[in-house]
Amino acid sequence: MRVTSFGSGSSGNALLIQSGGTNVLIDAGLAVRRLRAGLAAAGVPDGGLDALLLSHEHHDHVSAVPSLIRYHHGPIFATRGTMRALEVARPDRWETLAAERPCRIGTLEITPIAVPHDAAEPVGFFIDDGSIRVAIFTDLGSPAALLRDAVARAHLVVLEANYDLELLERGPYPAYLKRRIRSGHGHLSNDECGELLTQSLTSVTVDIWLAHLSENNNRPALAEQTVTRWLGAGSNGPRVRPLPRHGRPAVWDAAAALQRPRQLGLPLP
Numbered sequence: 001m002r003v004t005s006f007g008s009g010s011s012g013n014a015l016l017i018q019s020g021g022t023n024v025l026i027d028a029g030l031a032v033r034r035l036r037a038g039l040a041a042a043g044v045p046d047g048g049l050d051a052l053l054l055s056h057e058h059h060d061h062v063s064a065v066p067s068l069i070r071y072h073h074g075p076i077f078a079t080r081g082t083m084r085a086l087e088v089a090r091p092d093r094w095e096t097l098a099a100e101r102p103c104r105i106g107t108l109e110i111t112p113i114a115v116p117h118d119a120a121e122p123v124g125f126f127i128d129d130g131s132i133r134v135a136i137f138t139d140l141g142s143p144a145a146l147l148r149d150a151v152a153r154a155h156l157v158v159l160e161a162n163y164d165l166e167l168l169e170r171g172p173y174p175a176y177l178k179r180r181i182r183s184g185h186g187h188l189s190n191d192e193c194g195e196l197l198t199q200s201l202t203s204v205t206v207d208i209w210l211a212h213l214s215e216n217n218n219r220p221a222l223a224e225q226t227v228t229r230w231l232g233a234g235s236n237g238p239r240v241r242p243l244p245r246h247g248r249p250a251v252w253d254a255a256a257a258l259q260r261p262r263q264l265g266l267p268l269p
């Protein structure tokens with residue numbers, strides 16, 4: 001399995017999952033030209049996507065959908081709430097996702113998992129190709145129970161580390177926006193991300209991607225430090241990497257990641 005992040009954060013999100021000839025894109029919130037170029041570079045030319053899955057209707061996750069689906073003709077998966085919020089005009093290409101109900105797309109079994117966020121019916125995803133598993137959770141205000149199980153079983157965990165509480169409090173945002181971000185239906189802070197990982201991780205996980213970092217209320221090095229501190233001194237365990245907001249895509253290759261010498265330190269599942 002190969003996972004590619006083309007961008008992560010409020011300026012746009014899109015994540016490509018490739019396994020055994022199946023290509024699935026999670027969210028399409030970047031400029032369509034950039035997205036098409038990124039997909040082509042990853043070996044997915046126009047028409048090559050098997051499906052597009054949407055986590056929720058916020059602009060940074062769906063802005064390219066109307067243009068992208070002119071170049072890719074596969075189905076678009078979203079929850080009923082997301083579809084309603086997007087006012088989908090032509091439902092013929094759309095398939096309904098339901099939380100906790102796995103769906104099969106080519107070689108992949110994909111389970112949407114409900115997350116608390118201020119959108120109509122937002123979900124994260126647990127993706128399994130039969131040997132490799134990935135958990136993808138961005139845009140959530142607090143950890144939901146099923147999410148912990150997904151994190152515990154995933155080789156790659158993509159988890160939101162949106163803000164540093166002190167930077168948010170000191171920052172320029174108006175009080176109502178600060179409250180919204182901090183709330184149980186807003187975004188996860190670096191500390192909440194670290195705490196959740198500490199409570200849920202097992203020795204299965206080899207890599208952690210910190211996702212959806214705020215430009216104003218976070219710094220990549222600070223997010224990495226905070227989460228690594230939660231994971232324990234010396235961080236004998238999974239490798240922690242903050243995802244770039246834009247720029248060069250980040251790529252995870254399962255075969256290479258699993259071959260890397262493992263350090264011990266985390267409990268067995």
Ligand SMILES: [Zn+2]
Pocket residue numbers: 009010013058060061139212
């Ligand atoms: Zn978002």
Ligand SMILES: [Zn+2]
Pocket residue numbers: 056058117119139
């Ligand atoms: Zn959102």
